[in-house]
Amino acid sequence: MGVARYTENMENNQLSFEDIRPYLLYEFKNESQMLSSINEVGKFFNFYRENIDKYREDERLISAYCAYWLTTNYPKLFEILKLLPANFDINAYDNIVDVGTGPGTFLLALDSILESSPRVYGVDISNLMVEQARKLIEGLAAERKMNIGTKCPEGLTGKTLLIFTHSLNEMGASIAMDYLEKVSPDSVLVLEPGTKDAFGKTLELRELCVKADFNVAFPCYTNRPCPLDLEKDWCHQYLKTSHAQDVESMTQKLGRDRKLLPMTIQLYTKAQSESLTENSARLIRVYKQTKHSFEWMLCNEQDGLNHTFDVELPKRGMSKKEKKDIESWMAGEVVRYKVIKELENKQRIELI
Numbered sequence: 460m461g462v463a464r465y466t467e468n469m470e471n472n473q474l475s476f477e478d479i480r481p482y483l484l485y486e487f488k489n490e491s492q493m494l495s496s497i498n499e500v501g502k503f504f505n506f507y508r509e510n511i512d513k514y515r516e517d518e519r520l521i522s523a524y525c526a527y528w529l530t531t532n533y534p535k536l537f538e539i540l541k542l543l544p545a546n547f548d549i550n551a552y553d554n555i556v557d558v559g560t561g562p563g564t565f566l567l568a569l570d571s572i573l574e575s576s577p578r579v580y581g582v583d584i585s586n587l588m589v590e591q592a593r594k595l596i597e598g599l600a601a602e603r604k605m606n607i608g609t610k611c612p613e614g615l616t617g618k619t620l621l622i623f624t625h626s627l628n629e630m631g632a633s634i635a636m637d638y639l640e641k642v643s644p645d646s647v648l649v650l651e652p653g654t655k656d657a658f659g660k661t662l663e664l665r666e667l668c669v670k671a672d673f674n675v676a677f678p679c680y681t682n683r684p685c686p687l688d689l690e691k692d693w694c695h696q697y698l699k700t701s702h703a704q705d706v707e708s709m710t711q712k713l714g715r716d717r718k719l720l721p722m723t724i725q726l727y728t729k730a731q732s733e734s735l736t737e738n739s740a741r742l743i744r745v746y747k748q749t750k751h752s753f754e755w756m757l758c759n760e761q762d763g764l765n766h767t768f769d770v771e772l773p774k775r776g777m778s779k780k781e782k783k784d785i786e787s788w789m790a791g792e793v794v795r796y797k798v799i800k801e802l803e804n805k806q807r808i809e810l811i
Contacts, residue, residue, distance in 0.1 A: 525595070535650070582608065676726040686758070
C-alpha cells in the first residue's frame with residue numbers, strides 16, 4: 460500500500476554498527492564488553508522496568524542500546540510507511556515532532572526517507588539521550604537541520620505530524636495528551652511495542668484523540684471502539700526487517716531474533732480517513748494454516764461499527780507462487796475479498 464510514494468530513499472533501510480560506532484558516547488573495550496552491556500540493558504526492559512530510567516543515565520548503557528536496539532529498530536519506519544493508508548504522505552508536513560526520540564533512531568530513519576525539508580524536532584526527557592542523539596545526527600545527518608532537546612516545541616506554524624516512538628507505553632495517555640496540546644498536530648502516529656500492555660495504553664490515547672476530533676486512519680475502519688476481547692486479545696502488527704551484516708552477526712551472538720518485530724501502530728488524523736472499499740478488511744490475526752486453507756481473523760466496518768470475523772481462504776487452484784506469497788502476509792495488511800460461503804463460525808472467502 461502506497462510504496463510508490465517513496466522512491467529510492469526507501470532502499471536505504473539498514474544501519475550498521477560500524478556506521479554509528481564513531482559517534483557513540485562510550486567506546487567499548489572489546490566485543491565481549493559490548494555484548495554483556497547489551498544484555499544488561501535488556502534486563503531493564505524485561506525485569507526492571509520500574510528502574511528503566513537508570514540505564515539512560517549511563518553512557519556505556521546508552522551506547523549499548525544504540526549498538527543493538529537503534530540498529531535493529533532503524534528499519535521499522537521504512538516498513539511502517541508501507542502499511543499506512545495511501546493518502547498519508549510523510550513528505551507533506553512542515554513540522555515533524557518525535558517524542559521519545561531516544562538516541563535519534565527514527566530521526567536517522569527520517570533523514571533517509573524524507574524527500575521534503577520539514578522542520579524536524581526530537582524530544583526526550585533524558586539529557587544524556589539528547590546528547591547521544593545530537594552526536595549521531597551531527598555525524599550521520601548533518602545536512603538536515605534537526606532540533607533535539609528535552610523541551611517540546613510550541614507554537615509551530617504549518618502542517619504538523621506528532622510521532623510517539625516507543626514512549627507512550629512509558630508516559631501514559633494523559634501525558635501524551637499534554638504533548639498534543641503543546642504541538643497541536645494535524646496527525647498523530649503512534650509506534651509502540653506489540654505487547655498487550657502497550658496496546659492498552661494506545662487504546663486510552665485513541666479514546667482521547669477521538670474526543671479531540673481526530674479520525675482513526677490506521678488500523679481501524681471506524682472511530683468506534685475496538686471489538687476485540689481485551690481481556691484475552693490485542694491488536695498489533697508485524698514488521699519483517701533485515702539488518703546490516705555486522706548487526707545480524709551481533710543478534711546471532713546474543714541469541715536474539717530481530718527479523719520479525721511485533722508492533723502496535725496507530726495513526727490519527729484531523730483530515731477525513733481514507734475510505735476503504737466495501738470488500739476489504741484489515742488482517743488482524745494469522746492462524747495456523749490447514750492443509751487445505753489459510754485461516755485468518757479480519758476486521759472491518761459493519762453497521763457503523765468495527766467488526767472482527769474469522770475466515771478461511773481455500774488453497775485449491777493456487778499455484779506454488781501464489782501460496783508462497785500469501786504465506787508472507789502479516790497482521791496489518793489489507794485483504795480484498797468476497798464471501799463465497801457462510802460457515803458455522805467463519806466465512807469462506809476468495810481474493811479479488
